[in-house]
Amino acid sequence: MDNKSIAGILYETADLMEIDGADSFRIRSYRNAAEAIEAHPQQISDLIGNDKQLLAISGIGKGMLQNLKEMLGEGRLKLHAELLTKYRPSMLQLLKVQGLGPKTIALIWSAYQVSDLEGVESLAREGKIRILPRMGEKHETKLLKAIEDYRRIAGRFLIDVAEKQAEKIADHLRHYPGVEKATPAGSLRRGRETVGDLDILVTGPACCDDTERQKLIDHIIKLPGLMEIIARGENKISFRMRGDMQVDVRLLAPDSFGSAMQYFTGSKAHNVAL
DNA sequence: TGGCAATACTG
DNA sequence: CAGTAT
DNA sequence: GCCA
Numbered sequence: 001m002d003n004k005s006i007a008g009i010l011y012e013t014a015d016l017m018e019i020d021g022a023d024s025f026r027i028r029s030y031r032n033a034a035e036a037i038e039a040h041p042q043q044i045s046d047l048i049g050n051d052k053q054l055l056a057i058s059g060i061g062k063g064m065l066q067n068l069k070e071m072l073g074e075g076r077l078k079l080h081a082e083l084l085t086k087y088r089p090s091m092l093q094l095l096k097v098q099g100l101g102p103k104t105i106a107l108i109w110s111a112y113q114v115s116d117l118e119g120v121e122s123l124a125r126e127g128k129i130r131i132l133p134r135m136g137e138k139h140e141t142k143l144l145k146a147i148e149d150y151r152r153i154a155g156r157f158l159i160d161v162a163e164k165q166a167e168k169i170a171d172h173l174r175h176y177p178g179v180e181k182a183t184p185a186g187s188l189r190r191g192r193e194t195v196g197d198l199d200i201l202v203t204g205p206a207c208c209d210d211t212e213r214q215k216l217i218d219h220i221i222k223l224p225g226l227m228e229i230i231a232r233g234e235n236k237i238s239f240r241m242r243g244d245m246q247v248d249v250r251l252l253a254p255d256s257f258g259s260a261m262q263y264f265t266g267s268k269a270h271n272v273a274l
Numbered sequence: 275t276g277g278c279a280a281t282a283c284t285g
Numbered sequence: 286c287a288g289t290a291t
Numbered sequence: 292g293c294c295a
Contacts, residue, residue, distance in 0.1 A: 024278090025278055134284080135284090138285085
């Protein structure tokens with residue numbers, strides 16, 4: 001288990017404790033510890049057993065040390081597992097909706113046993129949120145808008161984040177002999193403020209025959225940070241990068257590069273119109 | 275053993 | 286003012 | 292929960 005995973009569990013535990021109504025300072029400690037672990041230069045898993053070094057990390061005390069031992073020893077944190085049984089994983093998603101906090105989520109759960117985005121949206125549409133204690137019409141309206149905003153942004157990346165990722169991938173591609181151009185298309189090329197996934201178009205001699213394409217794809221999968229290959233075909237490979245961004249790379253013969261660029265830049269509606 | 279950020283919004 | 290969210 |  002790496003530091004990122006450990007921190008992730010601690011963050012989630014903090015969120016769940018908040019829904020559970022735990023002491024806010026104790027919750028903060030979990031977040032502080034998660035942050036400290038995320039930023040720690042060495043792997044916590046390598047330091048296990050070395051209590052002195054672990055306790056030297058600011059934000060890690062006696063109790064958190066026990067939590068770390070439990071996570072690395074048993075692969076899980078009992079508190080985390082129990083809270084997930086008591087409540088619902090979908091509540092963690094609800095927490096990301098602006099204006100929806102742990103208290104309100106717990107309130108909705110206790111009143112309706114509803115814990116997911118769609119369910120809460122329905123309740124709001126039916127006017128069932130405003131009748132809850134402390135809620136009102138204004139809350140309900142804001143909640144509906146917040147859910148709409150969440151849906152628009154969820155699973156997408158801000159353009160500057162996508163741009164940096166795309167540039168790294170394009171560089172990797174261009175370092176391969178026989179690649180002339182590697183250019184991002186899709187919503188990134190259209191300059192949208194958020195991007196769902198990356199579409200990168202490649203052309204050059206390396207794209208022109210079967211053997212060469214296979215060799216190029218073999219090179220592509222060496223890309224640092226590539227976590228999972230989703231699909232590998234003759235002319236296209238899809239993969240997921242660290243950080244969950246999905247990438248499609250398409251290999252194109254030079255004489256179809258222009259039309260492909262047009263098509264894959266989109267938008268879909270624009271293509272239909274054309 | 276006490277403190278742990280400060281503030282805006284809503285009912 | 287109290288509770289909640291950021 | 293952690294820290295001074």
